Amino acid sequence: EPEVTQTPSxxxxxxxxxxxxxxxxxxxHLYFYxxxxxxxxxxxxxxxxxxxxxSEKSEIFDDQFSVERPDGSxxxxxxxxxKLEDSAMYFCASSSGGxxxxxxxxxxxxxxxxx
Amino acid sequence: GENVEQHPSTxxxxxxxxxxxxxxxxxxxxxxxxxxxxxxxxxPQLIIDIRSNVGEKKDxxxxxxxxxxxxxxxxxxxxxxxxxxxVYFCAAFPYNQAGTALIxxxxxxxxxxx
Numbered sequence: 212e213p214e215v216t217q218t219p220s221x222x223x224x225x226x227x228x229x230x231x232x233x234x235x236x237x238x239x240h241l242y243f244y245x246x247x248x249x250x251x252x253x254x255x256x257x258x259x260x261x262x263x264x265x266s267e268k269s270e271i272f273d274d275q276f277s278v279e280r281p282d283g284s285x286x287x288x289x290x291x292x293x294k295l296e297d298s299a300m301y302f303c304a305s306s307s308g309g310x311x312x313x314x315x316x317x318x319x320x321x322x323x324x325x326x
Numbered sequence: 327g328e329n330v331e332q333h334p335s336t337x338x339x340x341x342x343x344x345x346x347x348x349x350x351x352x353x354x355x356x357x358x359x360x361x362x363x364x365x366x367x368x369x370p371q372l373i374i375d376i377r378s379n380v381g382e383k384k385d386x387x388x389x390x391x392x393x394x395x396x397x398x399x400x401x402x403x404x405x406x407x408x409x410x411x412x413v414y415f416c417a418a419f420p421y422n423q424a425g426t427a428l429i430x431x432x433x434x435x436x437x438x439x440x
Contacts, residue, residue, distance in 0.1 A: 215369075244427070254362075254370060254415060256427035267426055302369050313358050313419055315428055317369040 213237045215318035217303050223324045224293055232288045232321045234303030243286045244304040244315060245278065247271070254302065260286065261308065293325045328353040328420040332431025339406050341440045349416035349431050350398040358419035359399045360428070361390060365412045374401070406438045 216235045224230050236243050245257040259266040260278055277289045286305075290297055300322050304315040329352040339345050351359075357378035362370035376383045376390045376399065383390050387406075392399040403410055413435050417428040 253432045254430045259427060269427065314360065314372055314375065316372060319369045
């Protein structure tokens with residue numbers, strides 16, 4: 212069964228450093244998302260991406276964040292200068308889009324720890 | 327914007343009992359309501375969903391009901407098993423197109439004891 216994959220599973224970085232989180236969405240999906248989950252809290256939307264541009268973004272997704280689809284398979288989230296409060300699980304999701312095809316399938320997540 | 331409330335935050339049941347988790351939403355434009363199961367250290371897994379044109383959907387031991395008038399929807403798990411123990415999240419999808427954010431509830435930690 213196709214699934215969303217994410218690398219790395221755990222990333223430790225120092226405050227102020229740049230990090231790139233990587234995702235490979237399900238191959239025939241057209242819409243891509245990043246969500247985050249601070250420990251013990253609910254899953255929060257960051258950004259959605261379609262046709263090589265951002266469709267929607269939340270207030271969390273400020274200028275420190277960017278997304279890119281560098282090739283036909285990868286989808287990345289970059290945090291330019293990490294802060295302590297960026298420590299969270301980051302989930303990538305994808306959906307096929309179109310009509311009623313809104314089911315979003317999540318990857319296993321990357322745990323980001325900022326020290 | 328859309329706001330999703332979920333209750334209870336924790337639920338403990340004996341194996342074989344039923345479990346019910348309830349969610350309410352605020353935006354009457356929401357028309358798609360998925361439920362996700364998250365096991366420790368893993369990503370949310372879609373287990374069932376319901377669209378606003380139906381009132382109930384069932385998949386083996388799991389069912390979801392939707393009351394559009396009252397703006398609430400519920401997850402029902404019958405004959406619970408220890409492997410049902412996980413955090414369950416409800417979500418609402420407030421727009422009529424793909425590419426839009428899911429708005430999640432805060433989650434319910436279900437513990438099934440044998």
